[in-house]
Amino acid sequence: MVVQADVVREGDDVLIYLDLRRTWLVRAVPGQELHTHKGVLRLSDIIGLPYGSRVRSSTGHEFVVLRPTIRDYVLKMRRATQIVYPKDMGVILAFTGMGPGWRVVEGGTGSGALTAFLAYHVRPGGRVFSYEVRPEFLEVARANLERAGLLDVVELKLADITEGIEEEGVDAVVLDIAAPWEAVPHAYEALRPSGSFISFSPTVDQVVKTVSALREHGFIAIEVVECLLRHIRAEPGKTRPEWLMRAHTGYMTFARKALRESI
Numbered sequence: 001m002v003v004q005a006d007v008v009r010e011g012d013d014v015l016i017y018l019d020l021r022r023t024w025l026v027r028a029v030p031g032q033e034l035h036t037h038k039g040v041l042r043l044s045d046i047i048g049l050p051y052g053s054r055v056r057s058s059t060g061h062e063f064v065v066l067r068p069t070i071r072d073y074v075l076k077m078r079r080a081t082q083i084v085y086p087k088d089m090g091v092i093l094a095f096t097g098m099g100p101g102w103r104v105v106e107g108g109t110g111s112g113a114l115t116a117f118l119a120y121h122v123r124p125g126g127r128v129f130s131y132e133v134r135p136e137f138l139e140v141a142r143a144n145l146e147r148a149g150l151l152d153v154v155e156l157k158l159a160d161i162t163e164g165i166e167e168e169g170v171d172a173v174v175l176d177i178a179a180p181w182e183a184v185p186h187a188y189e190a191l192r193p194s195g196s197f198i199s200f201s202p203t204v205d206q207v208v209k210t211v212s213a214l215r216e217h218g219f220i221a222i223e224v225v226e227c228l229l230r231h232i233r234a235e236p237g238k239t240r241p242e243w244l245m246r247a248h249t250g251y252m253t254f255a256r257k258a259l260r261e262s263i
């Protein structure tokens with residue numbers, strides 16, 4: 001028996017899957033069509049179908065209707081900037097233990113990819129306060145977050161995080177900005193004792209300056225890591241690593257807030 005929650009409803013976002021390299025994030029709206037090189041799918045035809053259903057295009061090619069994950073929203077969202085990729089987002093989640101109820105400050109909203117990931121994982125009860133200096137980026141992020149159904153978890157702020165953080169007692173501060181070291185003292189003041197600091201930077205020079213600032217301002221447990229993700233082609237008789245991989249995207253610097261004086 002298929003319950004209503006497992007069925008595509010009118011207006012739902014769905015992921016149309018052909019293979020690992022060819023997927024489409026579309027909205028199930030009557031009268032709309034998805035045109036692909038493998039034929040046309042009428043989106044009205046998928047309304048009422050169970051997720052996981054196999055459907056055929058106008059040329060007889062088979063597609064599968066899937067419920068989109070937060071990873072799908074991140075990879076398919078409109079980009080006004082480079083984004084933090086899911087491989088690095090997963091490391092941030094694992095190293096911090098971020099979860100429901102967390103209050104998180106983000107510096108550098110950009111297109112809202114990392115914002116959406118953070119918001120997804122602090123629900124229910126949590127909130128993300130995201131600082132961005134470019135109003136045009138905030139508009140892109142707002143639309144991306146609204147489509148992902150996460151806008152109500154996020155407070156978007158047109159402000160420079162290197163000049164100060166309004167929130168107090170937050171669980172984490174996550175930075176994806178050009179000069180994260182300039183926000184370190186503000187992060188220290190905003191974090192609750194034992195709170196987590198995370199910075200994503202593409203270059204070593206940024207990491208060195210950030211680590212120096214963290215040590216100067218009383219942070220401990222400072223770690224710098226990089227995540228390299230390699231896909232494996234798994235086929236009988238010819239399983240091997242893929243020829244291409246998404247290797248360096250950035251360095252992640254983690255630290256914890258310690259009180260400056262002994263008790």
